[in-house]
Amino acid sequence: MMLNQTMVFLILGMIIPIVVGTFPGKRKLSDLHEQEIKLRLKQLNKPAIKSIHSPDGDIIDCVWIYDQPAFDHPLFKNHTIQMRPKSNSIRDETGGNKTYIIHQLWRTKGECPENTIPIRRTTRDDLIRSGSIKNYGRKSPPPTIYHTDGVQTEEVHEHTCVYVDYGQFHGSKSRISIWKPNVLRTREFSLAQTWVVNGDWDTGLNTLESGWQILHALYGDKNPRLFAYWTGDTYQETGCYNLDCPGFVQVSRHISLGAALNAFSTYNGEQYDFLLTIEKDQETGLWWLKFETYLIGYWPSFIVPKLAVSARKIVWGGEIVYYSRGQGTHTLTQMGSGHFAEKGFRKAAYFNSLEYIDTSNYPITPSPQHLEATVTRPECYNLMVGSSQRWGTYFFYGGPGRNPQCP
Numbered sequence: 001m002m003l004n005q006t007m008v009f010l011i012l013g014m015i016i017p018i019v020v021g022t023f024p025g026k027r028k029l030s031d032l033h034e035q036e037i038k039l040r041l042k043q044l045n046k047p048a049i050k051s052i053h054s055p056d057g058d059i060i061d062c063v064w065i066y067d068q069p070a071f072d073h074p075l076f077k078n079h080t081i082q083m084r085p086k087s088n089s090i091r092d093e094t095g096g097n098k099t100y101i102i103h104q105l106w107r108t109k110g111e112c113p114e115n116t117i118p119i120r121r122t123t124r125d126d127l128i129r130s131g132s133i134k135n136y137g138r139k140s141p142p143p144t145i146y147h148t149d150g151v152q153t154e155e156v157h158e159h160t161c162v163y164v165d166y167g168q169f170h171g172s173k174s175r176i177s178i179w180k181p182n183v184l185r186t187r188e189f190s191l192a193q194t195w196v197v198n199g200d201w202d203t204g205l206n207t208l209e210s211g212w213q214i215l216h217a218l219y220g221d222k223n224p225r226l227f228a229y230w231t232g233d234t235y236q237e238t239g240c241y242n243l244d245c246p247g248f249v250q251v252s253r254h255i256s257l258g259a260a261l262n263a264f265s266t267y268n269g270e271q272y273d274f275l276l277t278i279e280k281d282q283e284t285g286l287w288w289l290k291f292e293t294y295l296i297g298y299w300p301s302f303i304v305p306k307l308a309v310s311a312r313k314i315v316w317g318g319e320i321v322y323y324s325r326g327q328g329t330h331t332l333t334q335m336g337s338g339h340f341a342e343k344g345f346r347k348a349a350y351f352n353s354l355e356y357i358d359t360s361n362y363p364i365t366p367s368p369q370h371l372e373a374t375v376t377r378p379e380c381y382n383l384m385v386g387s388s389q390r391w392g393t394y395f396f397y398g399g400p401g402r403n404p405q406c407p
Contacts, residue, residue: 037124040133044069044122044244050113051121054106056223056260059121062112065251068119073246075302083251084295086283087361102178102274102292104226104259111253117297118256119243123220129186130217137218137244141235142201156324160335160383160397161317162371163195164356168310171279171287171357172196177350178212178264178272180224181334181398188322188333189215191227192349195315196278196287198306205234206306208278208287208299212261223260228289228296232304248289250297257296267337268346279357280310314356317374318349318381318397330380330406336398341384344396352394365392380406 046068048061070076112118122136130136140155172194181190193211209229214222218241230247231239242257243250250257263272277290285308286298301308322331336349354371355363368385371393375382381399388394399406 036133037127040127040136041122041124043072044136046119049116050110052106052110052112052118054109054259056105056221058106058259060106060112060118060256060259061121062116062253063119065115065117068117068250069243070246070249076246079249081249081251082284082286082298085281085286085288087281100263100272102272103254103262104256105262106256106259107254107262114253116253117250118253118259120256120258122244126218126220129220131187137240137242139229139231139235153323153325156322158320158322158335158376158381159317159374160376160381160399161315161319161374162354162383162385162395163313163315163374164366164370165313165372167312167356168359169196169312169314169356170282170310170359170361171277172314172316173275173277173279173353173355173357173363174316174351175273175275175353176211178224178261178274179337179349180222180264181214181336181338182332183214183216183222184331184333185323187217188320188331189213189217190318190320190333190335191215192318192336192351194276194278195313196307196311197313197315198304198311199234201234204232204306206232206304208304208307210276210278210289219258221260224264225258225260226255226291228257230299230304238303247303248297248299252294252296255291255294255296265337265349267339271346273350273352275353279361282361310359316351316354317383320381320401330377330402332401334398334400335381338398338400340399341382341396348396349398350394350396352391354393368393377406379403
């Protein structure tokens with residue numbers, strides 16, 4: 001008995017220092033992780049002249065316009081910000097006869113001073129929730145396959161889109177209805193957007209993208225938010241959302257990319273939409289992003305070289321992303337209003353007033369017959385295209401995701 005007790009004490013004496021010895025190592029690893037987070041936050045969050053606390057919990061920092069993230073890019077070293085397009089072809093449209101004004105929640109609490117731009121502050125929680133400090137604010141390059149718990153998980157994209165292809169285009173215009181669809185999981189998203197595209201998946205896709213989206217992994221909630229995205233290499237190493245990397249140059253002090261919109265449509269209730277324009281300035285080659293009458297800013301062609309001359313394709317539509325495990329069921333994440341296109345106005349989401357911009361920077365309404373469509377799973381999400389005198393060319397789109405016809 002004494003021998004056994006002695007052996008137990010000897011064994012414990014050997015184990016305890018080993019176990020205790022791992023704690024400092026864990027603390028150092030954690031310290032390194034925290035240091036990485038602090039450095040990334042310092043890189044993302046520029047010095048603020050003023051900060052505005054939005055009702056949804058966001059903090060909007062008013063940053064001097066030449067301190068914005070774009071100027072971290074070496075090619076912007078001697079760049080002079082263009083406050084407006086030089087080409088007269090980019091016109092200032094009014095809001096028409098609308099009785100409401102779409103803006104963003106943070107605007108109810110203040111505005112940014114002249115010569116500053118509003119940037120949504122990135123938090124420690126944002127970085128941790130995203131799953132990657134280094135790649136924060138970037139989409140996953142396709143195809144994306146994960147292996148968790150011995151089961152293969154694949155990132156699945158579903159689309160309901162219309163498009164014009166194999167042309168030479170200088171931009172896109174459309175009115176996009178705003179909804180708040182149910183998004184099931186943190187890393188899933190639902191959006192409505194326009195894509196301005198050149199190149200292809202094999203040799204390098206260049207895109208400029210904007211619309212509204214719900215993406216809890218990026219923003220920490222499920223509110224519809226105005227967003228922009230770009231890539232110069234098929235979502236591999238370049239590009240990001242909003243101002244989360246150098247690339248997009250913002251000029252507006254009224255709009256914050258990534259901030260929540262102040263209204264969204266309801267089933268059989270009020271309907272809200274906004275005019276979104278992406279248009280190339282013929283004189284400078286800059287691609288301007290416009291929300292309603294606000295010139296938000298621009299993408300220089302050198303970050304998307306295949307768009308230096310023109311776009312080959314313009315796309316409008318909805319998209320959701322979910323994660324499929326093996327032969328699992330389809331997600332319940334909704335697209336648009338969460339209802340199918342045939343439900344129509346006040347029930348289904350829509351795009352109307354579709355226009356592409358030709359190389360003379362003249363807006364042209366495509367007829368429904370000249371639009372092509374992509375609907376990946378019509379039993380889950382669908383679309384219907386039409387035209388009218390009031391709406392021009394339009395389409396309803398969306399769906400509930402999993403249902404008896406979409407198991």
